Amino acid sequence: MTDSYDYDLFVIGAGSGGVRAARLTALGGKKVAIAEEYRVGGTCVIRGCVPKKFMVMASDFAHQFHTAEGYGWTVEASFDWPKFLQAKDVEIARLSGIYAANLGKAGVDLVNGRAVFKDAHTVEVTHRDGTGETRTITAEKILIATGGRPWMPEGLEGIEHCISSEEAFHLPELPKRIMIAGGGYIAVEFAGIFAGLGVETTLIYRGPNILRGFDDDVRAHLAGEIEKRGIKVILGCQHQKIEKTETGLVSHLENGMVLEHDVIMFATGRVPHVKDLGLEKAGVSLNDKGAIEVDTLSKTSADNIWAIGDVTDRMNLTPVAIREAVAFHETVYRNNPSHFDYEAVATAVFSQPPVGVVGLSESEARHTCSAGVDVYVTRFRPMKYAFTGSDERVLMKLVVDAASQKVVGVHIVGPEAPEMIQLAAIAVKAGLTKAQWDATCAVHPTMAEELVTLKEKQSQDTSAG
Known part of the structure; x- marks a missing residue:
């Protein structure tokens, strides 16, 4: 200097x-x-990330208590927001x-x-x-x-009455009704948080399905699963205006619906x-x-x-x-020109159930892999829910380059998906083939064993995509 x-x-x-x-x-x-x-x-x-994960964990206890009843537990619980x-x-x-x-x-x-x-x-x-x-x-x-x-939409009438994700961490009291606008990971995560805490929750998104940019099977599967958790999902629609009344905030939607909530949160991007x-x-x-x-x-x-x-x-x-x-x-x-490699970076959505992904979606792979792709998919009920009567399902999907047989994408929706995807990311980053995944002995009984026991292709594409 x-x-x-x-x-x-x-x-x-x-x-x-x-x-x-x-x-x-x-x-x-x-x-x-x-x-x-x-x-x-x-x-x-x-x-x-950190306070949100605490909120996710707090809200998930209600689901765990319900599951516990199937195993013979009698649970009486209440939640103290302050x-x-x-x-x-x-x-x-x-x-x-x-x-x-x-x-x-x-x-x-x-x-x-x-x-x-x-x-x-x-x-x-x-x-x-x-x-x-x-x-x-x-x-x-x-x-x-x-x-x-x-980012909050400028020009939307009544937007001044709404909150962003940052204010959601400090609400003075838990609302009885909340509407969350957005379809990305922040919106989906907070929808799960508030629903898990007993709040009547509505998620509205202008697109055809939540989690734009994720694999289409993941998007469709998660949309169905969060509805099973009691979240009302409205797609292909957005706000025309927001009106504040004596009893709450009234959303006037483009499709003609009029809904009232105590809090409206916008999670429409950053x-x-x-x-x-x-x-x-x-x-x-x-x-x-x-x-x-x-x-x-x-x-x-x-x-x-x-x-x-x-x-x-x-x-x-x-x-x-x-x-x-x-x-x-x-x-x-240090005179060592370096840059981060953005390929095959794993990520998680702490929705309920959570999502873990690494690598390419099926659509991306079909546009990238010149010889086409092999796709392996399984959907099943987790062993944990065997006694509860729950119809919640796990989704696991492997996307494989048909020519090299390298696993180029892994997509998981279900309990502990973020934990599993961290380790799966090592294999994807290392460029391991489907045969090498198959050669790995399963750990039984686990959900993760499905990742190394998938044998039947869902489809095979030999075109250029």
């Missing part, structure tokens, strides 16, 4: 990606600072504290405030203590890791958090989707500025942001 700069590296955003990049760089001997306008930990820890919120907030505060402590241990200076570019090497930080005090900081290199924020960052003053360009434009090494249009994580809108997953942070550090500070 030259004497003309305060820091070698300044990071904007203390989420999972920003924290990892800051720590690695500071541990490597560089002078590093990181600015966070809210709380250390970012979306995942504070208002995303008690849960308090426990959740205590744990989130603890985790945020750990992130902050780890930054300190690595020698990173934590700046509590919002950073805005003045030029490519200079930021002005407004401290979040409410005093309006600002501080000007210079850095040789700057990394943007500001993540994303919920957008990169770039508003009012002063990017134009730093010479940082956005792409046509409003995300920060970067090259394969995460470098922006400015020579000394990089960006990682959801603000680049490449693959918006916490573990991916962390890997991008590591690649940034290797590239910039």
Whole structure:
């Protein structure tokens, strides 16, 4: 670092990606600072993956209690929303504290405030203590890791009465009725959460089915399964307007339906958090989707500025942001140009039942595999529900490149799907063939054994797709 700069590296955003990049760089001997306008930990820890998973686990107990009755248990239970919120907030505060402590241990200076570019090497930080005090900081290199924020439809009459997923974590009381607008993983997950907690839940989505971009069998199967959990699903429709009355919020829908709920939550997507960052003053360009434009090494249009994580809108997953942070550090500070490999990244939807996927959907594979694909599918009732009379079913699907016989896609809907897909991802990433999967001895009795005992093809395509 030259004497003309305060820091070698300044990071904007203390989420999972920003924290990892800051720590690695500071541990490597560089002078590093990181600015966070809210709380250390970012979306995942504070208002995303972690608190949402706690809510999923809390809400799933009702289903477990019902299952327990089939095994001879008599269960009398009630749910205390304020008690849960308090426990959740205590744990989130603890985790945020750990992130902050780890930054300190690595020698990173934590700046509590919002950073805005003045030029490519200079930021002005407004401290979040409410005093309006600002501080000007210079850095040789700057990394943007500001993540994303919920998108709310502008121009929709009555949208000001609605909440996003972020407010859902702090509702003062549990509503009796909720409508969730959206069909992505956030909408589906929160629908399961509120339904599991006894809330009358409606999910509305303008598309033909939920989870756009996922395998069509997964989408159809999950839509049916969540309805079995009591969620009312309205597809191919959206709001015309929202009206606030003395008794609740009234949704006027395009199909003529009029529905009343206590809370309406919009989970209709997230957008990169770039508003009012002063990017134009730093010479940082956005792409046509409003995300920060970067090259394969995460470098922006400015020579000394990089960006990682959801603000680049490449693959918006916490573990991916962390890997991008590591690649940034290797590239910039270890003379080892690196980039993250976005192929065969596993992901989970913590719906109820949950989803785990890795690799290509059947449709994607048919457009990618020139010799066609082999598809293996099974649907069955989990052993756990044998005594309950439940008609809930598990879906497992393998998509295989017909020419190479490599398993290029694995799709699971059912209990413990996220746990199974993590291990299945190793095999897909390694390029193992269907024969190698078949050669793996099953663990019995488990659901996962179906992944290595599927023998009968559902279909075979020898065309180019």
